[in-house]
Amino acid sequence: MLKLNYSKLLFICFFTFFISCNNNSTEEDAAENQDSVLNNNSLQIDSSLLKEMSWFEALLCDSALANSTIGLYIYDVASDSVLIAHNEETALIPASTMKIVTTGAALEILGGDASFSTKLQYSGEIVNGHILKGNIYIKGHGDPALYSKFYATSYNGMFESWAQEIKKLGIDSVTGAVVGDENYFETHFVPSTWSWGEIGEYYCTAGSALSIYDNRFEMPFNVAKRGIQATKANSMTPYIPWMTFEAKVVEGGVSKPMTFMEGQPYSTHRTVRGTVPAGTSSITLEGSIPDPPRVAAYYLQNAMKNAGIRFGKEATTLRKLRDEQDSSYQAINAAERKTLATKSSPSVAALVDNTNLVSNNLFAETLLNHIGIKKSGYGATEAGAQSVIKFWKDKGVNVSGLYMFDGSGISRYNTVTAKLLVDILLLMNKSPNKEVFFNSLAVSGQAGTLRTFCDGTSAAGNIFAKSGSMSRVLSYSGWIRTQSGKMQAFAFVVNNYNCDSEMIKIIIEGVCQRVFLELPLM
Numbered sequence: 037m038l039k040l041n042y043s044k045l046l047f048i049c050f051f052t053f054f055i056s057c058n059n060n061s062t063e064e065d066a067a068e069n070q071d072s073v074l075n076n077n078s079l080q081i082d083s084s085l086l087k088e089m090s091w092f093e094a095l096l097c098d099s100a101l102a103n104s105t106i107g108l109y110i111y112d113v114a115s116d117s118v119l120i121a122h123n124e125e126t127a128l129i130p131a132s133t134m135k136i137v138t139t140g141a142a143l144e145i146l147g148g149d150a151s152f153s154t155k156l157q158y159s160g161e162i163v164n165g166h167i168l169k170g171n172i173y174i175k176g177h178g179d180p181a182l183y184s185k186f187y188a189t190s191y192n193g194m195f196e197s198w199a200q201e202i203k204k205l206g207i208d209s210v211t212g213a214v215v216g217d218e219n220y221f222e223t224h225f226v227p228s229t230w231s232w233g234e235i236g237e238y239y240c241t242a243g244s245a246l247s248i249y250d251n252r253f254e255m256p257f258n259v260a261k262r263g264i265q266a267t268k269a270n271s272m273t274p275y276i277p278w279m280t281f282e283a284k285v286v287e288g289g290v291s292k293p294m295t296f297m298e299g300q301p302y303s304t305h306r307t308v309r310g311t312v313p314a315g316t317s318s319i320t321l322e323g324s325i326p327d328p329p330r331v332a333a334y335y336l337q338n339a340m341k342n343a344g345i346r347f348g349k350e351a352t353t354l355r356k357l358r359d360e361q362d363s364s365y366q367a368i369n370a371a372e373r374k375t376l377a378t379k380s381s382p383s384v385a386a387l388v389d390n391t392n393l394v395s396n397n398l399f400a401e402t403l404l405n406h407i408g409i410k411k412s413g414y415g416a417t418e419a420g421a422q423s424v425i426k427f428w429k430d431k432g433v434n435v436s437g438l439y440m441f442d443g444s445g446i447s448r449y450n451t452v453t454a455k456l457l458v459d460i461l462l463l464m465n466k467s468p469n470k471e472v473f474f475n476s477l478a479v480s481g482q483a484g485t486l487r488t489f490c491d492g493t494s495a496a497g498n499i500f501a502k503s504g505s506m507s508r509v510l511s512y513s514g515w516i517r518t519q520s521g522k523m524q525a526f527a528f529v530v531n532n533y534n535c536d537s538e539m540i541k542i543i544i545e546g547v548c549q550r551v552f553l554e555l556p557l558m
Contacts, residue, residue, distance in 0.1 A: 107454035131504030134445030148385035171212035176246025216329035221415035236297030243401030404443030
């Protein structure tokens with residue numbers, strides 16, 4: 037079998053970059069130059085063997101890919117033909133290219149104009165003209181953008197405005213509390229197949245019906261201090277007063293902090309484990325908020341306190357009261373409510389745009405839950421996944437290799453096939469939502485998660501795709517606009533490679549650039 041070593045493969049890929057940057061070269065010149073390099077003695081490849089193997093077959097022989105599984109499928113729309121197919125029906129872990137499956141279905145099932153509400157409500161009666169004998173509620177209907185950094189101006193002053201709505205009723209005292217109501221979705225909202233070592237991490241932001249601040253926090257953390265550490269209001273963003281942290285990290289053996297947080301959803305405690313460089317005293321922690329509805333209730337109650345409204349109890353949630361078997365739960369949950377204000381989320385089209393462009397896991401998980409609500413009346417990962425699989429199957433997509441355990445691609449239980457991804461792209465290309473979906477994809481060398489992909493080459497600005505990455509997984513799926521203007525739908529998924537992910541990225545860039553230059557692969 038022909039064997040290309042690591043450096044030779046790099047040379048071939050970088051040569052592809054070189055010819056793509058030569059704007060004076062014709063397609064024929066580029067092909068001739070490529071052939072001359074492949075046959076150059078410096079590569080030490082027998083020219084007779086090269087005649088028996090395609091460029092792509094030679095690439096597959098590299099040791100970096102020896103233990104990997106690759107799924108590749110490229111389809112030319114104009115000629116309605118397959119350019120290349122390799123393991124296109126093999127089920128592979130997709131990482132974040134799973135979002136293509138989710139967001140395409142979300143636009144089709146929910147509609148691009150749909151939005152989701154958050155409501156200010158109250159229960160009880162007003163006595164003595166100024167005391168509310170009851171509770172304030174913040175009712176979530178699955179708006180993932182509430183106080184999100186991506187939509188900061190949309191929610192500026194919302195809680196303060198809601199405090200004034202309460203004051204307009206003459207209320208200056210509440211016997212109860214602000215209660216967060218997340219019951220629109222399944223309250224135990226973290227997908228069951230997310231790993232224990234990851235669910236506390238900043239990217240594991242699951243889709244609660246009452247999310248806030250992107251369900252993420254950030255804070256400096258003293259890794260050398262032993263024992264339980266409380267949070268500080270002037271450093272944690274957002275501040276969560278009931279959270280505690282414990283450092284169980286070791287020093288040495290790494291050039292940068294390699295830490296993770298342990299702790300279950302809704303827990304008030306996180307344990308920080310891992311390794312930091314010798315001499316490290318402090319690191320910046322980024323994590324997922326364990327109880328977003330409680331944080332939302334806390335911040336709304338704070339805004340009302342700042343407006344001069346007093347409360348008899350601390351902010352809480354219906355889920356917390358129920359799980360802790362609080363005697364007041366039944367009455368609070370069943371109480372008749374009046375709605376004072378409603379805030380609508382950005383449209384599904386806008387949420388899809390953010391989901392795909394920057395690979396927003398929270399938005400993807402929330403959209404999946406909404407699909408579950410729309411199709412089965414149940415806002416949970418499993419219901420949404422089943423509905424999405426059925427939707428694509430009914431559209432004629434072969435879903436035999438599709439196993440869906442979340443909407444974002446975090447779960448390693450997920451699998452897709454390269455052909456399934458391309459088939460979905462082709463269907464979306466015929467949809468009324470075509471423009472919205474296409475514009476949501478990152479752009480090579482320019483925007484989103486592809487801003488460093490093929491940057492500095494003539495293919496920059498001509499690849500529109502969703503990327504996906506996790507340990508031993510790298511994938512891309514989307515569109516390549518060739519130098520003559522043809523549109524090629526593609527999916528390239530690699531699992532279990534033996535090298536750094538940057539090397540796999542270079543390989544995929546090389547393939548995409550050959551497609552852009554319209555050079556043969558097979």
